[in-house]
Amino acid sequence: MYKTKIFKASFLFLNICVAVSSYAQQVRLPDPAYNLVLKAPVKTWDEALPLGNGLMGGLLWGEQNTIRLSLDRGDLWDERTHGEKEWWKKYTYQKGADLIAKKEFNTVNSWWDQAYNGVSPTKLPAGRIELKFPDGEVVREFELMEATAEGITRFNSGATINTFYSAKNPVAMLSIKGTAADSVMLFSPMDVYRKNAKGDGGPSSGGSVSKLGYPEAIKGKTATAEWYIQEAAEGLKYCVYLETKKSAKETLIAFTITSTVDGKDPLSLARERVAQALNKGYAGMLKPHAKWWAEFWKKSSVSIPDTAVQKQYNLVQYFYGAASRLKAPPMPLQGVWTADNGALPPWKGDYHNDLNTQMTYMAYQQSGRYEEGESYLNFLWDRRDFFKDFARDFYGTGGLACPGVMSYSGQPLGGWGQYSMSPTMSAWSAHLFYLHWLYTADDTFLREKAYPWSSGVGECMLGILKKDQNGLLKLPLSSSPEIFDNSPKAWLEPNSNYDLMSLKMLFLSLKEMAAQMGKTADEKKWADAAVALGDFHTKADGTLLLDAKYELTNSHRHLSNIIGIYPFNLINNESGKTDEKMIEASLQNWDKLGTNQWVGYTFSWMSCLRARVGDGEAAVKNLDIFVKAFVLRNGFHVNGDQTKSGYSGFTYRPFTLEGNFLASQAVHEMLMQSWSAKPGELNTGLIRIFPAMPKKWADASFTNLRAEGGSLVSGARKNNQTVSFSITAGRKGKLRIKDNFDGRVPKWNVKKVLKTGDVYEVNLEKGQKLKAVF
Structure with a gap:
């Protein structure tokens, strides 16, 4: 019994x-109920349905009987330097520090900021496909089928257009059923510019494509195909090629974008790729594509009782698959969705390393999108030789450093020198290598890439840092990203808390990685360096300052002075009363200063940070504001408050992607956390299940x-x-x-x-x- x-x-x-x-x-798999559905009309490119396969991207939009597909390819860049070529070799870091010590701020600003004032370097748009249907056809809606990464255009008549960017081949396809287009037109970027001059456009952007000075695209056409070849700069040519195949049941269109990066004859290669796709047909090409996406979605999933946040989360995970792939360019500011209004992308569509790239690639680890994340890590790894040269030529050190603002090739673009030429942006980039190793437990990756790249940054930092009279390591110049813009006041007293936290996290991560590999001498070196940086700067009540002297006294968009709380975890609520005091006092100060100068990513970053310290209610409050006010109807993060509800004094429109990924990471942080209260100490991580759940979830x-x-x-x-x-x-x-x-x-x-x-x-x-x- x-x-x-x-x-x-x-x-x-x-x-x-x-x-x-x-x-x-x-x-x-993503629930179809959360698919992105856009009711027509969609009149601007930045509200369009986003499609992509990492290398190429497209924006599907239109109204009445006109359907547009905006075109992009991730490695289309104009790399021409504005001003003196390799200017950073002449206007070095030490020369800048010497002049700033003499208060010759304007001279240094002119050195480091002027390069950014030109049209190039810049990401390039690739034009547009435009389909005109009979007058009786009126588009009703666009839907993104997230499970299969397929866009569907529906007309009132019942006609449809199915569209996908192949996950397996560098081509895209459209299948039109129930109607037929009167015309299929291909527009080069200059064609789009001329159309916009007549009022067909959208929000303004980063300057006209006409300023690039390119010759007119060479166009060609047959009975079934159309193409153009655009000569860009420095030997780059690219080709956009489309071909149509009609039958009684459907019109099939395949297209691709090739360039001289692929081979000497982009047109022949494009023609071959498109022909192969048309021979296989829509269904034949869709099958392996859908299989790839099924495997993508099998990595992980979340379910939360909040429709708006769940929808945004699913969409952002989709962004990783659509815009970031192995052997494809990583996402810059706008991913593979460059402006389609006859203008160049906002902020040149560059790689901003003072927040944007790091935050874009900080949400993939927990969701297991490792290959998508490796796109950026491989990008940094492949440019290590240039980064070694940059460390030598600009900073005068060994090791390596990536510029704070850079082009696709890795060259520094300049801009506000306080962050564009700051060495500690490299330390934050190194943190991504460290996180990838932590989450994959891949010791081969640690030995072959993470430690070599990150220790290269460490060597550069040790080469720059010098001991002061108290034996503490100090930088010649210090700042806190975007604090005081590019004014003389923005040069803070070394070391700012941002620089201090970035350097300390770098050295502690190197200590931990060295310990894993049994490199005891390296372990000690990095541990000693972390200690030699000294303590963080605080007020008596624990409030984290900007540097040893200055307090943050105004609302600001960048959480730079509290980055040690998140994402670095150097200050956490499991390390004793001193840390708890710093967290409480600092967040009270941020609350007191308000959100008037916040932008979209500030809310999603603060959501992550609040979740990390266990405050689920504050986390979801900031996340809800982000989703409500700083997201266009297609899910893209925009910097300003689009509702004009007073969440921010900024109401402008340009979109960047990092805020989206921070929002996705905020969901992860509320559901599950994994981190060590002692960064740098091997095997001290702790898993936390539902650590910051709001009651409404x-x-x-x-x-x-x-x-x-x-x-x-x-x-x-x-x-x-x-x-x-x-x-x-x-x-x-x-x-x-x-x-x-x-x-x-x-x-x-x-x-x-x-x-x-x-x-x-x-x-x-x-x-x-x-x-x-x-």
Whole structure:
């Protein structure tokens, strides 16, 4: 009888485990209910339906009987330097520091800022395809089928256009059914410029394409095909080629963008690619494409009871697949969706390393989009020789450094010197290599890329830093990104908290990576460097200052002086009262200063930060504002408050992508966190299940989010209580889980789960699954 009761109880527990864990651990494809649907008309390119395959991108939009597809390719760049060629070799960092010490600020500004004032270097648009249908056809809506990355255009008549950018081949296809286009026209960027001059356009952007001085595109046409070849600068030519194939049931269009990067004859290559696609047909090309996307979505999923946030989350995950791929250019400011209004992209569509690139590539780790993230890491790795030259020529050091603002080739673009030429932007970029290693637990990547690249940055920083009279390492120049713009006041007293935090995180991460590889001498070197930087600058009440003298006294868009809280985690609420005091006082100060000078990404960054310190209500408040006021109807983040509701004094429109990815990461931070309260200490990470949940997210779940060490974590929550979770170990060793379960004790599926303080610990083999139910 006793054994029977035990058996029944065990059987019941097993069933509960299976039922609850299967609820949490079933990977979910994007629900069609959350697809992006745009009601026609869509009259501007930046509100269009975004499509892409990493290399190429497209924006689908239109009204009445006109459908447009704006074209882009990620590596189309004009790399011509404005002003003196390789100006950074002449106007070096040390020369700038010497003049700033003499208060000759304008001279230094003219050196480092003037390069950015030219038209180039710049990302280039690739033109537009425009389809005209009979007058009786009126477009009703556009829908992005996220599960298959397919765009559908629907007309009132029932006619449709299906569109996709192949995930497997550098081509895109359209299938038109139920109607036929009267004309299919291909416009070069200059054609678009001339159309816009007549009033057909959209929001203004980064200067006219006519200023590039290119010759007119060479155009060609046959009965079924149309193309143009554009001669750009410095030997670059690119070709946009489309061909039509008609049958009784559909009109099929295939197109591609080729360039001299692909081969000597872009036209022949384009013709060949398009012919192969047309021979396979729409269905034949769609099958491997859909399979690729099915695998993409299997990586992880989340489910939250907030339609607007869930929709934005799904869309942003889609952005990773559509705009960032291995062996393709990583996302600059606007990804593969460059302006289509006859103008060049805002801020040249460049790679901004004072926040934008780092935040764009900071949300892929937890969702397991590792290949998509490696696009940027490989980009940085492949340019390491140029970055070594830049460190030598501009900073006068060994090692390597990437410019704070750079082109596709990696050359510095200049701009406000306080961040565009700041060495610590490289330290923040190195943090991405560190995070990738932490989350993948890939020690080969650590040895071959993460440590070599990051230690190169470390060597450059050690070459710049000099000891002061107190033995502390100091930079010759210091700043805090975008604080005081480019005014003389923006040169802060070394080291600013931003520089201090960036450097300390770099050295601690290098210490940890060296320890993993058994490099004891390196480990000590980096540990000593981290200590030699000294403490953070605070007021007596703990408020983090800008530098040793100045306090942040006005609302500001960049959380630079509190970056040590997030994402670096140097200051956290699990490291004692001193850290807690800094967090509380600093956030009170930010609250007091208000949001008048915030932009969209500020809200999503603050959402991440509030979640990291366990404040779910503040996290969701900032996230809700972001989704409500700083997102266009197609999901693109825009810098200004589009509702003009007073969330920000900025109401301007240009879009950049980093705010989107920060919002996606904020969701991760609320659902699951994995970090060490002691950065730099090997194997001290801690997993936190539902650590910052707002009450209105009473029911939520996530599947296969990644934790440090490569572990897969799934969890389910009902009625504001965690009901189950599971962790599949990414490597052999000890798992540590924070007890934030409100006094409820988990039932484990394995033995020897021990508790020390508020932390559960268990040793697992790689691939072993730990399950818990309540």
